[in-house]
Amino acid sequence: MKALVYCGPEECALREMPRPALHAPTDAIVRITKTTICGTDLHILKGDVPTVTDGRILGHEGIGIVEEVGAGVSSFQGGDHVLISCITSCGKCAACKKGMYSHCEQGGWILGNTIDGTQAEFVRIPFADNSLHAVPTEADEEALVMLSDILPTGYECGVLNGAVKPGDTVAIIGAGPVGLAALLTAQFYAPDEIIMVDVDDNRLQVAQKLGATQIINNSDGQAVEKVMALTERRGVDVAMEAVGIPASFDVCQRIVAAGGHIANIGVHGQPVQLNLDTLWSHNITLNTRLVDTVTTPMLLKKVLSGKVAPRQLITHRFKLDDIMTAYDTFSHAMRERALKVLITND
Numbered sequence: 001m002k003a004l005v006y007c008g009p010e011e012c013a014l015r016e017m018p019r020p021a022l023h024a025p026t027d028a029i030v031r032i033t034k035t036t037i038c039g040t041d042l043h044i045l046k047g048d049v050p051t052v053t054d055g056r057i058l059g060h061e062g063i064g065i066v067e068e069v070g071a072g073v074s075s076f077q078g079g080d081h082v083l084i085s086c087i088t089s090c091g092k093c094a095a096c097k098k099g100m101y102s103h104c105e106q107g108g109w110i111l112g113n114t115i116d117g118t119q120a121e122f123v124r125i126p127f128a129d130n131s132l133h134a135v136p137t138e139a140d141e142e143a144l145v146m147l148s149d150i151l152p153t154g155y156e157c158g159v160l161n162g163a164v165k166p167g168d169t170v171a172i173i174g175a176g177p178v179g180l181a182a183l184l185t186a187q188f189y190a191p192d193e194i195i196m197v198d199v200d201d202n203r204l205q206v207a208q209k210l211g212a213t214q215i216i217n218n219s220d221g222q223a224v225e226k227v228m229a230l231t232e233r234r235g236v237d238v239a240m241e242a243v244g245i246p247a248s249f250d251v252c253q254r255i256v257a258a259g260g261h262i263a264n265i266g267v268h269g270q271p272v273q274l275n276l277d278t279l280w281s282h283n284i285t286l287n288t289r290l291v292d293t294v295t296t297p298m299l300l301k302k303v304l305s306g307k308v309a310p311r312q313l314i315t316h317r318f319k320l321d322d323i324m325t326a327y328d329t330f331s332h333a334m335r336e337r338a339l340k341v342l343i344t345n346d
């Protein structure tokens, strides 16, 4: 089968690879119909994720059709249409019993990391009963791919951890796909203001279409001053960090209002400075989280009912054969005006 293989820092290639086989009775083999590339895949290509070794098939997002299941899989059978969760979970260990699937003792984020992933014709999914979600055959698969990772990540790590409430003023630092997913799902709670901050005018325009009430281009580094001016110097009730660099975390800690929440979504590769000298008396809450995908069933209902339309985040479409071009487009997102790039293998 064809698959996108990591070949060490800065290198990947579309290669012919053996088709995956069942390893455990709880496994399923899924034929991928649609997948996508995540910002995390670009981190991997930079060599930032040492758990990914040469020869690994990348990708942790996708939709497909069950090809084969092990004898221990009871919820799915061949031919079922399924959504693949970016988090694999056994459903039985101590972490899973707490709903913290991201820290599953035998799972967590393993797809396209420590086991082969979804940017291929077929993928093996461990603990299929808990790690796949059934989807109606007539559903809009393009929208559903956004449910593998970015929608639950924006919602759980940003909106739930930020405790967004009616009337709140929210700032989201970073208008990439996950920041925009947080923007879409924050609106479940009717905040009064959602301020989006980025350095890319195209992404900020998309944010405005998706419900941002204010947009700030931080190319001049003045985001803190501008947010404080917009909020009569009170700051924001919720500041979400959706980039993963020290500078954007710093914006969050400078704009959070007394009693407010900082919710970190970004994947950080280096330490940040935490200004406890000013924050110790500010009654703030700081949350971090790896997405657990426990809200995926709810988000799936929201997408199927049309209350959330994540398809709007897809800007480019490629065949699996052209995945190298897709990587090039996604890694030059600003130049190409790219948000999510969809890879089809129908």
Ligand SMILES: [Zn+2]
Binding pocket: 038, 039, 040, 060, 061, 086, 149, 150
């Ligand atoms: Zn992802």
Ligand SMILES: [Zn+2]
Binding pocket: 089, 090, 091, 092, 093, 094, 095, 096, 103, 104, 105, 106, 107
């Ligand atoms: Zn578990």
